[in-house]
Amino acid sequence: MVATFRRHSLAGEMLVLQLAIVVVVLLAVAAVSLAQSQATFNRVEGRRVSALAEQLAANPLVRSQLVRPAPGEALAPLVLATQAQSGVTSVTVADGAGRIVSSTNPTVIGERIRLGPGSARGRGWSGQFTLDGNRELAAQVPVLGATEENLGRILGTVMIGEADPTVWQRLSGASSYLLAYLGIASGLGVAGSWLLARRVKRQTLGLEPGEIAGLAEHREAMLYGIAEGVIALDPQHRLTLVNDMGRRLLGLPEDCVGQSLEGLGIDGRLRDVLSGTAAGERDEVVVRHGRVLVMNRMTVTKDGRPLGSVTTLRDRTELARLEREIGSFRSSSELLRAQAHEFANQLHTISGLIQIGEQDEVVRYIRALSRHRQSLDVTLSRRVRDTAVAALLMAKASLAAERKVRLRISDDTALERLAPEDAADVATVVGNLVDNAVDAAAARDDAWVEVALRQDASSVEIVVRDSGPGVAPELAREVFSHGFTTKAAREGERGIGLALTKLVCERHGGEISVANTPEGAVFTARMTVSHLTGTVAEGAAP
Known part of the structure; x- marks a missing residue:
């Protein structure tokens, strides 16, 4: 037995x-x-x-x-x-x-x-x-x-x-009340021990030491086995837990647990999201040390008492890089779609004129379309020598025309051919800025967007103006760190277009800024690039 x-x-x-x-x-x-x-x-x-x-x-x-x-x-x-x-x-x-x-x-x-x-x-x-x-x-x-x-x-x-x-x-003989004192002390000790045992039982939620150790082991395995970052704060905004991925994504030191957000130098948009000051929406976008992070925060409470918060972090930098790489393909497909739509409208017009017997009007209409296309092609080919950027601007012009927005090229634009990797990044910046500008201006009458590209011996300056309402002054300085687009700046929606633009500029040793004018918003981006011809185009602004 x-x-x-x-x-x-x-x-x-x-x-x-x-x-x-x-x-x-x-x-x-x-x-x-x-x-x-x-x-x-x-x-x-x-x-x-x-x-x-x-x-x-x-x-x-x-x-x-x-x-x-x-x-x-x-x-x-x-x-x-x-x-x-x-x-x-x-x-x-x-x-x-x-x-x-x-x-x-x-x-x-x-x-x-x-x-x-x-x-x-x-x-x-x-x-x-x-x-x-x-x-x-x-x-x-x-x-x-x-x-x-x-x-x-x-x-x-x-x-x-x-x-x-x-x-x-x-x-x-020591004291006539010694035995009584010892008896009272024994009773109090036993009662206190019993109460302490009950409190420990409640504090551990009825779990035994082996079960608590098992939970701790499972927690460690879960936190350090997932690919997402996890960071926990107490009600005083002190770090109580962070896994290796979270520490790497936020650039935190090894001894960060127990320190406050202020002590770790976390401020701005990142602090607002971690502390819950920012809007409590899911998938908040934050730029930290050149990474695009998507964060979800959840408040933890027990019996109505706040215990702190847990925030998960996902790194979307690689996804953003892939989006940038397929941007050229997307632009080409959008160009083909817009041109097919434009050509279909023009063919319908020509067909209608022929059916009503206006042959002379058909000829004049075709000549006007030809002059407009040749004018745009000549302007782009003369001022923008890089084919990737020129093709992107052609595509954006067709897309803008669909939304009744006129895309024009500044008279002082001058861009030579660039190295392929630089051309892709310049196209990414131009495409994101033009898309945001078209979104901002589309709601206005007589809407327009103007693009200026200026190049010197080692850098390119990209200036995009629009006739939209501009960027709210309280968001003008932080719009890029928030990862908003211009539409997000107006309506509070999420987006990473400007965050990607900022990352590309910073990777090339440049910067991006926004300002408001009476006509609308002006985005200015600067990047260090190399060109293939070895000379700067005439008329380029330094």
Whole structure:
């Protein structure tokens, strides 16, 4: 038969431990009480037996009988009377030769008295003494002669002893209320231990140590095994937990747990999202150390009491890079779609004119379309030599025309051919800025967007103006760190167009800014690039 043992609960173990502590404390109190009682006994009783011994040694009867033969018969009544009156344990009288002549214990008469260190040298002495296996507090005083014949001579020794009290006698003698005090202390200790065990049980939600350890292990495995960053804050905005991915994405030090957001230098948009100051929408976009982060914050409460918050972070930088890489393909497809729509409208117009017999009007219409297309093509090919950027602007012009927005190229635009990787990044910046500008201007009458590209020996400046309402002043300085588009700046929607634009500019050692004019918003981006021709186009602004 296999014996099974029931494991004690955490509350039970705490109760047993606390009871053991109470017992140890009670034993320590009892030991201190015994030590104090012993010290009091030695001090008080030592003085009393010493005084009794000195009094008996100075008794004339004792002095006179010790110089006579057989003094025991005369001293016996005095010895017994001294014991009866003082309540001491023993009274002993020895002659000058050290033989006991009278004692309350008749069995020791005739034996030699044991002298203490002081009595052996003719002085009084008091201390612990063992007689017949019993420990006593004894005082020994020499009997000195008082007559002319024996003046100053030691005639004998008087010893009076008081037996040490038992442990029970010491405890009862320490204080009449000691047992009551110990009982009350024991009751309070037991009650406190029981309450503490119950509180521990509630604080641990009824979980045992093994279960708590298992939960901690599972939490560590979960937090450090997921690909997303996790950061937890308490109500005072101090970090209570962060996994490796979260620390890497936010650029936090190893000892960041326990520090506040201010102490870690987290401010601006990131602080607003982590602390809950920002709008509580999901998928908040934040730019941090060149990364586009998507953050979701959840407030944690228990029984209506706030415990803090948990925020998850996802890195969308790689996704943004892929979006930028397919931007050229998207632009080409959009261009084809817009041109197909435009050509279909033009063919419908030509078909209608032919059906009503207006052949001359058909010719004039076709010539006007041809001049407009040639004018746009010539303008772009003359001012923008880079084919990727020129093709993008052609596509954006068709898309803008669909939304009744006129896209025009500034007269001072001059851009030479760029290295392929630089051309892709310049196209990304131009495309994002033009898209935002078209969104902003589309709601206005006679809407327009103007693009200016200027290049010097090492950099390109991109300026996009629009006839929209502009950017709200309170968002003008933070619109890029928030990851808003111009539409988001007006309506509070989410977007990462300008965040991508800022990342591209910063990667090329440049910057981007926004300003408001009476006509609308002006976005200015600067980037360091290299060109293929080795020269700057004439008329380019530095």
